[in-house]
Amino acid sequence: MNKVKKMLYSQKVAPYVFVLPFVISLLVFWLYPLISGIVMSFQDISFGGSQWVGLKHYQKLASDKFFKTAVFNSVEYMLLTLLLLIPIPMMLAVLMESRLTKAKGVWKVIMYIPALTSVVISGMLFRLMFSEGDNGQMNQLMHLLGNASIPWLKAKTTGWIALLLLCMWRWTGVNMLYFISGLKSIDTSLYESADIDGANAKQKFWYVTLPLLKPTTIYVITISVYAGLSMFLESFMLWNGNSSPKNIGLTIVGYLYKRGIEKNDMGYACAVGMVLLVIALAINVVQLVATGTFKKEEK
């Protein structure tokens, strides 16, 4: 008994005890469904059971133009959100944490509130704001500027302005919070010694803040890549469903949802999912290797 206890408490075994819940959860709630998903992507699923169809779904994917639209939209969305939702929140966080800004508490509270709102309400609010009728706020704004009403959500450019604004509205505050949290972990003595060395604000940002924010930045980029590629809800909310004019709002997960749930073609949907999986995994691995996250462990 004592031996077991001693072993459990030893430094060698402890880490395994710590990660045990993860391993169990991984096997039960991730690996098993994932393997089922992979298997299903080679099958036709129906109520009676399933039938092996080999590579049929993947072959069809290769010439499916909606799938191409979906992939293109998702990748484009991911890149645009990376451009918008990394530098801007980082700058805002630095500004926020500097001594320049007054009444920080108020701003932080307000900037975060959008992320707290439910999917139902924020979708409805933006849909009403960007309504193509004459009464939506954006069209009233257009009227003030002397322009005619615009059917915002019916064209790609204007529709995506709405989509990206919605995305920024919801997530700028969250990402800023991540960066602020990262800034907090930077030892203030580093800034003090930089001051002594006569560094100006810009230099301090480039040589102290930015490098030390790296772990946070990697984290934010990683989740943004995935969130961008698997975006679905924002588009679903804005266009009040999964069908947007000329599929300007169709994303990979949207297509997967459409196939698997709306059209009951789970096998094909799983194949769509596998492509998403491969893309996301590839981008993330490249990104993590490039930024050296793995190196520490390997040494």
Add this chain to the structure above:
Amino acid sequence: MAKTAAQPKTMESNHKVASVLSTGLFAILCVLIAFPLLAGFFASFQEGREVVMKGMSLNLDFSKMHLDNYKYLFSGNEDSRKYFMWYKNSLILTLITVVLTLLVCYFIAYGLTMYKFKLQGFLFFLVIATMCVPFEILMLPLYNEVTSLGIINTRAGVILPGLCGASTIFFFKQYMQSLPKELLDAGRIDGCTEYGISVKIMMPITKPAFASMAILCAMGSWNNMLWPMLVFRDTNKFTLQIGLNTLLTPYGNNYNLLIAGSMFGILPILIIYLIFQRYLIDGMTSGAVKG
């Protein structure tokens, strides 16, 4: 900077201008950010049908505003009772989810960060891998699995599959990497067990990470809809988000209740945020290294 007495006066005034600019920037930003919600807030005092048909107008007519929607919400009639039942369900579900997820993820991240062991790199790779699999692929197999485990229609069925949230583990891990590992040895010398160290020494200084994750996790749980929708089968187990969505039907949407109810539904999560952001802002300044 301001503390150094030798600063020339121009710097002082430059500093002031910059301060006004920076504060002004946030003020403008916040007005823009608050705008949609304010519009929704004002809309909740108007006839719901009117709002949806005429759009949220820029010209507010305060004489037409009234408290009827909120009176209805608190009237104690059938709709109101339903609403508060969903509300209670969401609160309980969110509370359990947040507490369990934070604890479980903290210990996992602790194990992954504070020790060197064989599978470390591989396990970390798996954490990332789980982040890259869209939930929708796993949904059908997972639903089958939850059904056969007998936890369909229970809170366990909603909570367990998402308990080891990869992004939460990842964040904890990233955060802990910047913590001094010497503390572990100090703890060992003091006679703490490995588990004691993780709770008594490391957990308190991980506070800011707990705070940010509490907010995010509560938010995710409060607003989550897809999975709880699949797991819960009785209307009296529904969460607020599912409930609100049932108000939108092809035969008459209850906008009065929907808009007022949604606005009121932001409250709990807002309160959690307001409580935890203090810890967050205190941040590392009260950390163990200095104390």
Add this chain to the structure above:
Amino acid sequence: MKRRKLFALFMTAAMAVSSMGMAVNVFAEEDTTEEAAESEEPAEGEPTAVTTVGPDDGTKYEMWSFVDLHNEFYGKMVEKWNEENPDKQIQITFSTYPYSDMHNKLMMSLQAGSGAPDLCDIEIGQFPNYSGDDSPLYSMNDALAPYEDTMVQSRLDVYSKADGTRLGVPFHVGATVMYWNADLLESYGLDYKSVKTWDDYTKLGEELKEASNGEVYLTSVDTGGVDWMWLAMAENGEDWTGGPDGTVNVQLDSVKEMLTMQQNWLNDGIAMVSTDGHVDLEAGFSNIMDGKIASFPKAMWYMSRFKDYMPEMEGKYDITTCPVFEEGQKCSVGIGGTGTVVTNQCENPELAAEWLAWAKCSEEGENLIWNELGFDVCNTALWSDEAFAYDESNTYNTFFRVKPYEVLNELAENDAIGTIYTTKNSPTLNDYMCTTTLNNVLEDGMDVEEALQDAQDYLDFECE
């Protein structure tokens, strides 16, 4: 230091709550069934939002819908049934889910083989997912037999398997009719009653444009719905799905004609594109209320939208049959609907089916359907029944300038209600039309032939 204590306190409290929560809330719930629910609720005095109707010793069923009003209706029908059938008491527990979630859940639970309800509403667009050869639904043939003769056959057909096995019970015919803002048209001295063909309709539009200085459009054309196309096909006796086992063909004369005509209307300023895609949305109601459009074709069930969203229009609107391309054609088509089914996971399907057929097809049921839901019922035996159809206490009989069943009977006399099938290809077809083709043609002015060729290419690829 103080803060750290506070935090430790919080964490302890949190852990205590969590362990309590786990014990009380999570695991207590694992024995889910009725006992748990029943013992919990009276004790805490909780409201029961799941409506359970009927005595505890009755046969127990679970039923899902995506419309609360439907469940209220079924609840009333359970009570009536139990009054009339003391020997066959039933108890049904109703749950209302959001539209798409209910269908997702139903699909998942049927595929998983457990967890599905005993009875369920299925929207017509989703129905083909459940009516294939391996359908997981219970056959309604026996239960529907007493009502077969008087029910509108095409409405039963749409909820059947290819071999004719009845699977679902309909609510309504959904006959498409023309809604006119009579008040508005009369104020310009225009006569809409003599409109018989689309040429007449177009002419009326030109007159209206002139009379109103282009402020009022005759109608709005849909980019987010295929009602106009269905009407055109029904009139010409075509069907782009090709019927239950047919192949998809969208390059039909009726579709081309309708789209070309609509494109001309838009170019001539006679019609506008429906705000947000179709008229059954808040923006559409707003256009109707503001008198921006003077008419539109829509199914009979749209009447309830007038009652719920546009009560100010009372007495102003008239209903007639729709214009046709050539006189003598059919002039209506059944659109929309909900098929109610018994699933193969039901333990006492016979009784469930019997009750369901009775609830939705018998006179008692149809009475409630017409008076409370405002639907054009499928039991034709009742259409000419004075007491049933023309009772002044029914809102719809006084709301419009005509009693709705007069129009319906006119359609019935001429056998003028056509059928467009909803097949397994329909979701793909409708989706492509609503996202792509209609937008291309009506918003961007793309050539009709070209747009339809595009659609056909895609559908050939998709529907194999």
